Amino acid sequence: MRSSLPKNRGTLFQDLETRLNAHLNTNAPLAALLEEREQLASTAVGQGMAIPHPQTSGMLGLSDSVVAIGLPETPVEFEATDGQLVIAVFVLLSADATHHLQLLAQLTRLLRNLELTGFLHTQPTPDALLNAFRKKLDSAAL
Template sequence: MNLITPLITPDTTLLDVSFTSKKKLFEHAAELFARTHALKAPDIFTSLFERERLGSTALGHGIAIPHGRIKGLKDASGAFYRLKTPLEFDAPDNQPVSLCFILLVPQDANERHLQILGELAQLFGDDAMRAKMLAAAAPHDLIALLGAWTS
């Protein structure tokens, strides 16, 4: 079992959604996490937005991993977004982002945070896996695909 699969559910796996900006994506994610984890949406949005201001969380190849630390969050949590219309994310390769994994971790989750980010980078670095994620028909298909992946 990998560290990624337990972080998402069918409710936090959104396929073929569209946003007009990173800001709109972060606003949507903040509302989603607020609903699913009884957190405050403004706190989530601020954490994601402030981290992004430090430097782009885009990795290249159409991938981004926005992440933030959240006071009051008990354990790491994620949301997977497959974007219908790729978004500009200031990626190192100047390619827009179409696959986005938003990661929230507790305020003091240093080691686990880094382990999850490392695993996400490995996952998204796999060309064949990216193609499969882009082709998944439904959220449960994508979750099963991630569940079968090993680093």
């Protein structure tokens, strides 16, 4: 999801809520859940990446977990420990707690790959981004 709206984290979360609710056919208060999680500690993981991951197990009625990628047109402040503004947001909404931890660990490992995070900084198209992630996941599975 590329968004021209976000100038700050709150606006980004509102935009993601609108898009995700439309996609998931729900009316969940996702922006509030994302901001609530952010208040616990920044979900920025470095290199301009963030993984907001509110505990949603059972709350949204999801049968499968969802990872949505938000690519704001302008970098957003997430109070990252490396001081970098965030250029890619990976929203993790989990169907259950076990899957939540597994997905979070896998996504964190992927985002430690400097080749992949460097690619994200080029503002790839959604198809190119999906292909890059598939390649990394396939090579990690070997």
